[in-house]
Amino acid sequence: MTRLDQVVPKIRSKNAGPFWLTIDLFCETPDRFERVRDGVASKDVAHALGVPEAELKRFDIADLCVVKFSVPRPQIQGTRADRDMHGASFAYLLAGLSV
């Protein structure tokens, strides 16, 4: 098995407002982009983030060699149950997905 972070040089997660989380996979080359686009299933991403697949938005952006996922935040930013105010750590949940 190849881990996603062995293929993608940079995975960034961040809030997109208090109610959304967005994760960018910077693949940097067309080869790696195509491998990630074809090899990472949306359902696996949704499962790793703990959200229903129907709520996941996916953008495969060839021009930037980026695959982007956005989901409603598993916990709204800053609520009692939220552990990560800026959403920075969710990237690591995708790092171990297999490609």
Next chain:
Amino acid sequence: MVRVLIPSGALGLGYDRAALQRGLTMAPDIIAIDGGSTDSGPFYLGTGSSKYSRNSTKAEWRDLMQARAAAGVPLVIGTAGTCGADDAVDWLVDITRELASELGQSLKLAVLKSGQDPTKIAQLGPDRVTPLAPSGQMEPDIAASCTNIVALAGAEQVNAALATGADIVIAGRTTDTAIIAALPLARGCHPGGAWHGAKIGECGALATTNPNSGTILIEFDDVGFTITPMGDQARATPHTVSAHMLYENSDPFVLYEPGGHLDVAGAIYTAVDDKSTRVEGSIWVPSGRYTVKLEGARCVGFQTVSLVLVRDPRYVAHIHEWCDDIVAKCTAKAQARIKGHFQIELRVIGADATLGALDTGVQKGSELGVLGIVTAESDALSKDVAKMLNPYLLHHPLTEEEEMPTFAFPFSPPELSRGALYEFCLNHVMQLDHPMDAFRLTVEDLTP
């Protein structure tokens, strides 16, 4: 053509002063800077306060007020004081009055306020207030309980402030882009280009190869825009510019603003030279309804936290059992001794404190921190329950048949009061008949 000079992504973040000085030599028509966002959490809106230090804010605002005087153009800030609530606007207005006096400046100040009366917002029906994904209809009780609600102003309100002839505009909550897009739109530049350039520029030099340099210049015209960083080493390339549409955006191609939305799916990014990038082909799609986004925050409890360090290898190995047992026993004891709602949570730092149950790749080190969080309906109750938690964190044994252990507290007392806990609680837009309906504009003359 309209040239907008953007000193940095937010007042208080810092910037390269040489880059700002270079920007002033480029004949800007306006200096525009953002004062905040929701990104630091609900506390700032809940309390109407600023995240950044008053001294840092004043030092940077002093530079910008001097830059404005030197350039002879307006200076505008949006979302003043991190959250853009009325109290945070007043805070920056006070700083501005002090600086006008210290710098010997006479100037006209326009103040645009975005604060809303929570009781009135709560009375609006679903024809006026509609939810944004993933939220449902506004709950009037929750809206009414907000300590602050702000409406996000767009270009129309910022332009109303600029039209007063103000030297400085201090705006409450605005969209991040409105302060940059306003003047180009007022002067007839391409609307798609104006909003797209504003989105690219709202974080300063973040859309360049050298984010810390801060200052950028965007030239808007009737076809599109050109971005040029003012930092020595910074370059704005088609890649850095187009990739910025990913940043903090759930949809990288569409951006909703008061009065319509921006669509950049057809935008073309072209390198002008080594340093600058030209963008054309973005589209502004006007909407039939004029809506502004609402943000609200309310107090949902009070917190007291404790931190204990666990170094014993057997306790490290069984840390979650230890924590679960403490939460169960302490909760039962507190319920027997006090009246009122509270929750006790223990997060294991060094294991899964960041991601909780979602984390499938936990690796523990030689020691762990256990963060005890008590949330209660009053400050006094949260402190009292945290004191009941203390003996457990200090001495709780994994089994009954063992010598009493002791764990490491870094402080005395070990409990730290966090005060009120705030939550964001509006993710809705409000329809207005006229853009200024929800906003208040005042003008005053400052003299040294």
